[in-house]
Amino acid sequence: MKIIEPKKRIRIKDIAERANVSIGTIDRVLHNRGEVNAETKERVMKILEELDYQPNILASTLASKKTVSFAILFPEPQSDESYWNKPMNGVKQAFNELQTYGIKISVFRFSQTDSRTFAEQSAKILEEQFDGVVMAPFFSRESCRLVTELNARNIPFVFIDSDIKDCEKISYIGQNSYQSGALSAKLFDYTLPGPASILILHFAKEMDNHNHLVQREKGFYEYFRQNDPKGENKLITLEIENPSDKSFFGKVKQTMDQDGNVRGIFVTNSQVYRIAEFLEQQNLQHIRLIGHDLIRENAAFLRSGVIDFLICQRPEEQGYKAVTTLFEHVVMKKTVMNENYTSIDIITKENIDYYK
Amino acid sequence: MKIIEPKKRIRIKDIAERANVSIGTIDRVLHNRGEVNAETKERVMKILEELDYQPNILASTLASKKTVSFAILFPEPQSDESYWNKPMNGVKQAFNELQTYGIKISVFRFSQTDSRTFAEQSAKILEEQFDGVVMAPFFSRESCRLVTELNARNIPFVFIDSDIKDCEKISYIGQNSYQSGALSAKLFDYTLPGPASILILHFAKEMDNHNHLVQREKGFYEYFRQNDPKGENKLITLEIENPSDKSFFGKVKQTMDQDGNVRGIFVTNSQVYRIAEFLEQQNLQHIRLIGHDLIRENAAFLRSGVIDFLICQRPEEQGYKAVTTLFEHVVMKKTVMNENYTSIDIITKENIDYYK
DNA sequence: AAAAATTCCGTGTACGAACACGACATTTCA
DNA sequence: TGAAATGTCGTGTTCGTACACGGAATTTTT
Numbered sequence: 001m002k003i004i005e006p007k008k009r010i011r012i013k014d015i016a017e018r019a020n021v022s023i024g025t026i027d028r029v030l031h032n033r034g035e036v037n038a039e040t041k042e043r044v045m046k047i048l049e050e051l052d053y054q055p056n057i058l059a060s061t062l063a064s065k066k067t068v069s070f071a072i073l074f075p076e077p078q079s080d081e082s083y084w085n086k087p088m089n090g091v092k093q094a095f096n097e098l099q100t101y102g103i104k105i106s107v108f109r110f111s112q113t114d115s116r117t118f119a120e121q122s123a124k125i126l127e128e129q130f131d132g133v134v135m136a137p138f139f140s141r142e143s144c145r146l147v148t149e150l151n152a153r154n155i156p157f158v159f160i161d162s163d164i165k166d167c168e169k170i171s172y173i174g175q176n177s178y179q180s181g182a183l184s185a186k187l188f189d190y191t192l193p194g195p196a197s198i199l200i201l202h203f204a205k206e207m208d209n210h211n212h213l214v215q216r217e218k219g220f221y222e223y224f225r226q227n228d229p230k231g232e233n234k235l236i237t238l239e240i241e242n243p244s245d246k247s248f249f250g251k252v253k254q255t256m257d258q259d260g261n262v263r264g265i266f267v268t269n270s271q272v273y274r275i276a277e278f279l280e281q282q283n284l285q286h287i288r289l290i291g292h293d294l295i296r297e298n299a300a301f302l303r304s305g306v307i308d309f310l311i312c313q314r315p316e317e318q319g320y321k322a323v324t325t326l327f328e329h330v331v332m333k334k335t336v337m338n339e340n341y342t343s344i345d346i347i348t349k350e351n352i353d354y355y356k
Numbered sequence: 357m358k359i360i361e362p363k364k365r366i367r368i369k370d371i372a373e374r375a376n377v378s379i380g381t382i383d384r385v386l387h388n389r390g391e392v393n394a395e396t397k398e399r400v401m402k403i404l405e406e407l408d409y410q411p412n413i414l415a416s417t418l419a420s421k422k423t424v425s426f427a428i429l430f431p432e433p434q435s436d437e438s439y440w441n442k443p444m445n446g447v448k449q450a451f452n453e454l455q456t457y458g459i460k461i462s463v464f465r466f467s468q469t470d471s472r473t474f475a476e477q478s479a480k481i482l483e484e485q486f487d488g489v490v491m492a493p494f495f496s497r498e499s500c501r502l503v504t505e506l507n508a509r510n511i512p513f514v515f516i517d518s519d520i521k522d523c524e525k526i527s528y529i530g531q532n533s534y535q536s537g538a539l540s541a542k543l544f545d546y547t548l549p550g551p552a553s554i555l556i557l558h559f560a561k562e563m564d565n566h567n568h569l570v571q572r573e574k575g576f577y578e579y580f581r582q583n584d585p586k587g588e589n590k591l592i593t594l595e596i597e598n599p600s601d602k603s604f605f606g607k608v609k610q611t612m613d614q615d616g617n618v619r620g621i622f623v624t625n626s627q628v629y630r631i632a633e634f635l636e637q638q639n640l641q642h643i644r645l646i647g648h649d650l651i652r653e654n655a656a657f658l659r660s661g662v663i664d665f666l667i668c669q670r671p672e673e674q675g676y677k678a679v680t681t682l683f684e685h686v687v688m689k690k691t692v693m694n695e696n697y698t699s700i701d702i703i704t705k706e707n708i709d710y711y712k
Numbered sequence: 713a714a715a716a717a718t719t720c721c722g723t724g725t726a727c728g729a730a731c732a733c734g735a736c737a738t739t740t741c742a
Numbered sequence: 743t744g745a746a747a748t749g750t751c752g753t754g755t756t757c758g759t760a761c762a763c764g765g766a767a768t769t770t771t772t
Contacts, residue, residue, distance in 0.1 A: 036720070036721085037721085040720085179707065
């Protein structure tokens with residue numbers, strides 16, 4: 001039988017006795033408060049190191065009256081059930097667990113179709129003095145600008161959903177989009193009975209501004225290049241700028257008629273339900289349909305069998321992790337992981353009810 | 357912009373003022389300590405309710421010197437990399453996060469092949485005074501006996517991995533095995549090119565003592581009954597009592613030769629790597645192979661392509677949740693969910709690196 | 713050399729809850 | 743009716759850290 005026990009905690013008082021100074025002095029050393037004789041400071045620091053002092057967070061936050069405040073910069077969700085509510089729920093859960101430690105969260109929303117709103121909200125964030133920022137770097141250019149300002153002000157930040165390389169982020173929380181595309185490709189490869197054509201649909205304007213859609217497509221193509229070197233399967237990419245306008249149905253229909261052998265459709269984001277509507281309407285249910293994200297509309301089509309697989313990324317967990325990671329960095333002063341790839345999950349009719 | 361802020365906390369002091377009694381009295385009401393006049397007690401209780409008093413856990417654990425101690429009853433892992441280390445890692449992680457709150461964990465291990473060791477360890481657990489128990493009810497009979505004793509002593513417990521119905525458990529953390537079987541069936545159904553025979557392998561002695569293996573098989577069969585009513589696919593079940601003895605290879609080979617159309621093999625637990633060895637050796641790599649749990653041996657075969665899919669259940673998360681759930685019940689006095697089904701995950705070569 | 717400014721550091725109180733001690737009131741028993 | 747037992751409650755200290763205040767020592771200024 002093995003027993004796991006917490007090790008004996010070292011208190012400030014112990015350090016004080018050991019260094020033969022008062023508690024107040026230790027406090028000054030720990031928090032760079034007031035002034036301490038250089039020699040004394042060094043002595044205390046050595047003992048702190050030696051005894052591996054870890055502050056008691058309970059007592060610390062109990063005594064301290066200051067609260068940390070974080071800013072969240074997320075896209076505006078289009079409806080109550082759309083994707084961006086899910087990371088937000090994770091944020092709320094993190095808040096619930098951390099609220100005893102004194103935390104305040106301000107949420108800023110921008111429009112997914114208007115990059116100026118992103119800049120506006122960025123400016124608002126910079127006006128206040130936040131202790132940390134969680135942001136979805138949705139628009140590359142505007143995000144970089146915000147990042148520069150945050151760095152100048154020494155405000156730590158974490159990315160969620162998509163990533164920007166080579167900036168001083170604390171952490172990135174999200175999927176490896178390339179690999180997620182490869183996984184989708186594998187599912188087609190395994191489940192299509194023979195060589196066929198597969199349609200890849202992007203629902204987005206300014207594709208090149210959305211790096212993770214590009215990455216997903218890349219991973220998808222790369223899979224087939226490796227596993228179908230002879231190119232027996234045919235891949236056709238279509239971009240649809242305005243998903244809410246149903247006129248794209250015609251475009252899709254035309255492409256399919258022209259090819260004649262389209263057996264699978266891959267949608268690179270959560271808008272897969274729009275094409276599901278189309279397939280249902282046209283009674284084309286033999287077509288294998290794979291998309292992303294478990295939003296309500298998609299869940300319904302998954303249950304009814306129009307959508308076969310959904311690739312998901314635990315958005316709640318992402319929101320939760322983003323906040324807790326930031327908290328650990330700012331309050332606990334722990335070193336956190338710089339990249340935190342979330343799982344790439346496959347959801348079907350059979351396991352949807354248990355997905356969290 | 358929305359701001360999420362913690363609501364103002366009510367302190368014992370506030371209650372005391374409101375009820376016009378001393379802090380000591382409130383304390384007595386809250387903890388059934390000492391004696392309180394019935395009338396006073398009622399008045400205080402009403403105000404506690406009214407103001408929705410939530411104790412400050414920080415101050416509470418700081419002042420309280422008592423620590424909770426939990427017992428963990430898990431199977432002995434056969435090796436450093438085998439399944440039961442994973443829930444244990446989750447337990448350790450939970451311990452790390454909770455250790456500031458004063459928690460002690462004693463780990464008891466029993467042999468998976470000897471139910472007497474389970475009884476022995478149960479007895480040891482009952483000797484000490486634990487505040488809660490996390491157990492894997494591996495052997496049904498022996499588990500029931502332990503449960504009865506725990507109930508008699510008023511010690512709360514949670515189940516992990518498998519479940520026993522109708523006992524006063526705090527919570528069950530684990531998979532819905534039936535549904536996980538159905539999911540495996542779907543994967544065969546989708547990825548086998550045409551009607552074929554599928555082998556279902558149980559690696560276990562005393563099958564009937566392992567309820568979740570039975571459930572997985574049931575879900576598997578039921579899927580095909582619903583989705584292949586004509587029975588075009590043939591399902592063959594084999595039980596292998598001793599997986600470490602490779603003589604079972606012969607039995608499998610014989611069955612396959614006899615049928616002639618076996619295109620898929622389903623293993624109902626983590627022992628799938630044993631049959632993977634066989635397939636590799638026989639160069640039968642066209643056969644679709646699906647099993648459970650991401651242990652090291654399986655991971656290797658998944659990467660090399662011998663195993664196609666692994667159905668997983670986030671064992672670390674299960675261990676973590678088991679401890680935190682128990683903690684929330686015992687210390688925070690929260691009401692916790694009675695059943696907590698974990699996700700049923702599909703792992704392939706493509707997403708294995710990101711699985712957590 | 714005295715006054716002023718600066719550096720350095722110890723003490724005391726607060727955070728909110730737990731818990732021990734003992735005061736006072738009430739009841740029980742002889 | 744008085745002593746003993748019991749019931750009811752308020753006070754004070756403690757947990758480990760944060761932080762304000764102010765005293766003493768040292769340096770700088772005039």
